Amino acid sequence: KLSSQNVVQTQDHVQLLETNLDDITGEQLGDAISAVIELGAKDAWSEPIMMKKGRPAYKLCVLLASQQKEQVLEYLFSQTPAIGVRYQLIQREIMQRQIKTVATSFGKVQLKQLSYKGITKVSLEHDELLRLAAHWQRPVSKIEKKILAELQGKVN
Amino acid sequence: KLSSQNVVQTQDHVQLLETNLDDITGEQLGDAISAVIELGAKDAWSEPIMMKKGRPAYKLCVLLASQQKEQVLEYLFSQTPAIGVRYQLIQREIMQRQIKTVATSFGKVQLKQLSYKGITKVSLEHDELLRLAAHWQRPVSKIEKKILAELQGKVN
Amino acid sequence: KLSSQNVVQTQDHVQLLETNLDDITGEQLGDAISAVIELGAKDAWSEPIMMKKGRPAYKLCVLLASQQKEQVLEYLFSQTPAIGVRYQLIQREIMQRQIKTVATSFGKVQLKQLSYKGITKVSLEHDELLRLAAHWQRPVSKIEKKILAELQGKVN
Amino acid sequence: KLSSQNVVQTQDHVQLLETNLDDITGEQLGDAISAVIELGAKDAWSEPIMMKKGRPAYKLCVLLASQQKEQVLEYLFSQTPAIGVRYQLIQREIMQRQIKTVATSFGKVQLKQLSYKGITKVSLEHDELLRLAAHWQRPVSKIEKKILAELQGKVN
Amino acid sequence: KLSSQNVVQTQDHVQLLETNLDDITGEQLGDAISAVIELGAKDAWSEPIMMKKGRPAYKLCVLLASQQKEQVLEYLFSQTPAIGVRYQLIQREIMQRQIKTVATSFGKVQLKQLSYKGITKVSLEHDELLRLAAHWQRPVSKIEKKILAELQGKVN
Amino acid sequence: KLSSQNVVQTQDHVQLLETNLDDITGEQLGDAISAVIELGAKDAWSEPIMMKKGRPAYKLCVLLASQQKEQVLEYLFSQTPAIGVRYQLIQREIMQRQIKTVATSFGKVQLKQLSYKGITKVSLEHDELLRLAAHWQRPVSKIEKKILAELQGKVN
Ligand code: NI
Ligand code: NI
Ligand code: NI
Ligand code: NI
Ligand code: NI
Ligand code: NI
Ligand code: NI
Ligand code: NI
Ligand code: NI
Ligand code: NI
Ligand code: NI
Ligand code: NI
Numbered sequence: 001k002l003s004s005q006n007v008v009q010t011q012d013h014v015q016l017l018e019t020n021l022d023d024i025t026g027e028q029l030g031d032a033i034s035a036v037i038e039l040g041a042k043d044a045w046s047e048p049i050m051m052k053k054g055r056p057a058y059k060l061c062v063l064l065a066s067q068q069k070e071q072v073l074e075y076l077f078s079q080t081p082a083i084g085v086r087y088q089l090i091q092r093e094i095m096q097r098q099i100k101t102v103a104t105s106f107g108k109v110q111l112k113q114l115s116y117k118g119i120t121k122v123s124l125e126h127d128e129l130l131r132l133a134a135h136w137q138r139p140v141s142k143i144e145k146k147i148l149a150e151l152q153g154k155v156n
Numbered sequence: 157k158l159s160s161q162n163v164v165q166t167q168d169h170v171q172l173l174e175t176n177l178d179d180i181t182g183e184q185l186g187d188a189i190s191a192v193i194e195l196g197a198k199d200a201w202s203e204p205i206m207m208k209k210g211r212p213a214y215k216l217c218v219l220l221a222s223q224q225k226e227q228v229l230e231y232l233f234s235q236t237p238a239i240g241v242r243y244q245l246i247q248r249e250i251m252q253r254q255i256k257t258v259a260t261s262f263g264k265v266q267l268k269q270l271s272y273k274g275i276t277k278v279s280l281e282h283d284e285l286l287r288l289a290a291h292w293q294r295p296v297s298k299i300e301k302k303i304l305a306e307l308q309g310k311v312n
Numbered sequence: 313k314l315s316s317q318n319v320v321q322t323q324d325h326v327q328l329l330e331t332n333l334d335d336i337t338g339e340q341l342g343d344a345i346s347a348v349i350e351l352g353a354k355d356a357w358s359e360p361i362m363m364k365k366g367r368p369a370y371k372l373c374v375l376l377a378s379q380q381k382e383q384v385l386e387y388l389f390s391q392t393p394a395i396g397v398r399y400q401l402i403q404r405e406i407m408q409r410q411i412k413t414v415a416t417s418f419g420k421v422q423l424k425q426l427s428y429k430g431i432t433k434v435s436l437e438h439d440e441l442l443r444l445a446a447h448w449q450r451p452v453s454k455i456e457k458k459i460l461a462e463l464q465g466k467v468n
Numbered sequence: 469k470l471s472s473q474n475v476v477q478t479q480d481h482v483q484l485l486e487t488n489l490d491d492i493t494g495e496q497l498g499d500a501i502s503a504v505i506e507l508g509a510k511d512a513w514s515e516p517i518m519m520k521k522g523r524p525a526y527k528l529c530v531l532l533a534s535q536q537k538e539q540v541l542e543y544l545f546s547q548t549p550a551i552g553v554r555y556q557l558i559q560r561e562i563m564q565r566q567i568k569t570v571a572t573s574f575g576k577v578q579l580k581q582l583s584y585k586g587i588t589k590v591s592l593e594h595d596e597l598l599r600l601a602a603h604w605q606r607p608v609s610k611i612e613k614k615i616l617a618e619l620q621g622k623v624n
Numbered sequence: 625k626l627s628s629q630n631v632v633q634t635q636d637h638v639q640l641l642e643t644n645l646d647d648i649t650g651e652q653l654g655d656a657i658s659a660v661i662e663l664g665a666k667d668a669w670s671e672p673i674m675m676k677k678g679r680p681a682y683k684l685c686v687l688l689a690s691q692q693k694e695q696v697l698e699y700l701f702s703q704t705p706a707i708g709v710r711y712q713l714i715q716r717e718i719m720q721r722q723i724k725t726v727a728t729s730f731g732k733v734q735l736k737q738l739s740y741k742g743i744t745k746v747s748l749e750h751d752e753l754l755r756l757a758a759h760w761q762r763p764v765s766k767i768e769k770k771i772l773a774e775l776q777g778k779v780n
Numbered sequence: 781k782l783s784s785q786n787v788v789q790t791q792d793h794v795q796l797l798e799t800n801l802d803d804i805t806g807e808q809l810g811d812a813i814s815a816v817i818e819l820g821a822k823d824a825w826s827e828p829i830m831m832k833k834g835r836p837a838y839k840l841c842v843l844l845a846s847q848q849k850e851q852v853l854e855y856l857f858s859q860t861p862a863i864g865v866r867y868q869l870i871q872r873e874i875m876q877r878q879i880k881t882v883a884t885s886f887g888k889v890q891l892k893q894l895s896y897k898g899i900t901k902v903s904l905e906h907d908e909l910l911r912l913a914a915h916w917q918r919p920v921s922k923i924e925k926k927i928l929a930e931l932q933g934k935v936n
Binding site: 360364366453461 | 516518520521522523589609613616618620
């Protein structure tokens, strides 16, 4: 998975696709978000909007690399009610990312060490915390606090 | 129309109906809100919500008098995907309402004079302003400001 | 799973739990919604709200039978930042529900036949459609249209 | 109306105008969306946002052809509280659109036949369904299902 | 301030006031939320809703003790466009709360120690963290992590 | 403060920064919006969105001059969970703005006189109204109406 890979550049650019949908159900929209992520989109989300004629609706947004655009458009046109999709090339400033495995009292945990022009921070992948919480039968929040305490001084 | 009638009591109670819909489109939801208002509901609106399995959805809310409940439930069950509708009896504190027609430089305008335990205020019906704006080909906001200026001292 | 069982009554009552959270992340809120559903809640959702001091926040809502309340409260207090939870007993009007399996050209499909005082309708479970779409490698929307066409006259 | 015309290209570009409004009422915003559509905008919608100083607000968005920009800006500056409007030129990928009239058991119905690189689909205009539902006194959802069943094999 | 007082019961009841406003601006709504909090309300928030006639709007919600209801109603009727306010008595399950001052490497910090039927947790007041962050010129998130690390084993 | 300065051009361009955050709390997001405004951003707001894996989230948006971008990025990367920030250069059409002080029966009030290609309007700064309301112990809405009445014919 892309998000578990190291990233060394601090700038890139992505395509942002958007389409307004007043004729999709929430169930179908949930499917669409999962599907475009599986097709390789970097991110996908929906926003509640209010369209003309008193119609509540959703704006579906997809962030992707240019080479994924054709496949995602084919999905949107064939599997959702979309009949038009807006797109723009957008620049991004991103933190450099290094995936690390560190030892904690709950076992080994994967985390991201992030840096940008001298700024550093650490991000525990939420799914890693869920895995530990299920294994140790402890609340995620308590495990997170303890790991952050243990990591003080070690990373970041 | 109920909202253009005088109201003398300062308390009443209403039924609040609610149903969560992840399988309705915005077009259908717009229809439903118009339809229950036409059936006599006092108010109807939708709220964007986020349901389980990553599904964006809408909560449809209807405010009505108890005697309208049966007809609105029949509408919701027969014409929308709703399969269950929650309801509660809710108390309301309301301002006394007197419909008045006043003369302005734009012609006669209907307004609501409102009062509650010594508090008074005036509410220009938005549809009245739209009517005047269309007639005089002037922005609604400018007409509203001028009427409010003229009404200073006359009402409220 | 409860939602795949027959339901014969047309009225019941449920507890509605609500708590406002300005100190939870979206990741944690997604966890909470899944978790209370797994604990047996009938439904759970979040609503975007805007609290005091300019803080965007979420209202977490849970619908459950009274006997599940204690366990869900324990979850909310131990695993989320909630420090107070509001609750009310709410009445519901519900359609009678009969789970049926019908033959279609895509194979057997489970659906809900719903009825309420002479009103009848059919609801295809969205997960059933997803299963067929994956099996036949066809868009969900096209499978749904074809099944609805085949069901004309058979059910409902 | 533009939306009932055939469209043969699969790409175009549009202007996206946006303005944040913390000093407009919902009534005025509803007016503004109707008004810019009547001025010829391709689409218009609002999004709930949360601004500084704890102020809930709306983002008003308008999609239009470049030649409509001047007139819509004049509307926004003269008739709403907007004092600044952002705009961008945005590319769109769109399905080719052919308006067709087909015979159904409810009478003739206008629909859009859509295509994009070999993908085809059919879109029943929601207003057409409303018209039939009013005429036949039947729920929109049931009319839609029956028409979709009849259209199987005929179009798309 | 109430929120910095100890609370020993685990149940109480509150009034929930609600009013739908399509004729208030975001600026005015922000004022209203601050004002009712200052009048002693326990909480106040707004929710984006979509009303009839294509009008985006806000639902204003206020949680208060019964003895504050009259004063808040007077505020709402005299200072906002509200002409009717719904209200309900709602039960609450709440964690027992003990305000504690603990020593940390950043100085003394006030926190809430919370308990409910054997469940315990600690809540750092966000405003306390802001105060420390301003004093030490350090990011809130880093101060929070360090304090949580230091508190491991001491409280909770 | 920039917003109390005169503006003579009718076009400019700004940077729009956006980042999606599913791991920030509402409290932290409120801080971030205040902080970037203090760093000199022209505007900042959040939008409720729904991300993948059933996670409600926020999109944080910041509008700023290009020379402020570096400082705001440093804030976002060091003090919020953001690990990537999208940005675009956006054009704006803006009304010319002249700050005026006018005499009213409540004392001197600062307002903005706005103009754009022959369109003129007046905007009372909301904070000015709050100041007068506090001083005169009168509802903001009543003060606003009276001032607007007095200003008829004087400005705009
Ligand atoms: Ni590239
Ligand atoms: Ni449509
Ligand atoms: Ni009654
Ligand atoms: Ni469903
Ligand atoms: Ni019971
Ligand atoms: Ni808090
Ligand atoms: Ni303003
Ligand atoms: Ni948005
Ligand atoms: Ni009491
Ligand atoms: Ni109104
Ligand atoms: Ni709500
Ligand atoms: Ni994450």
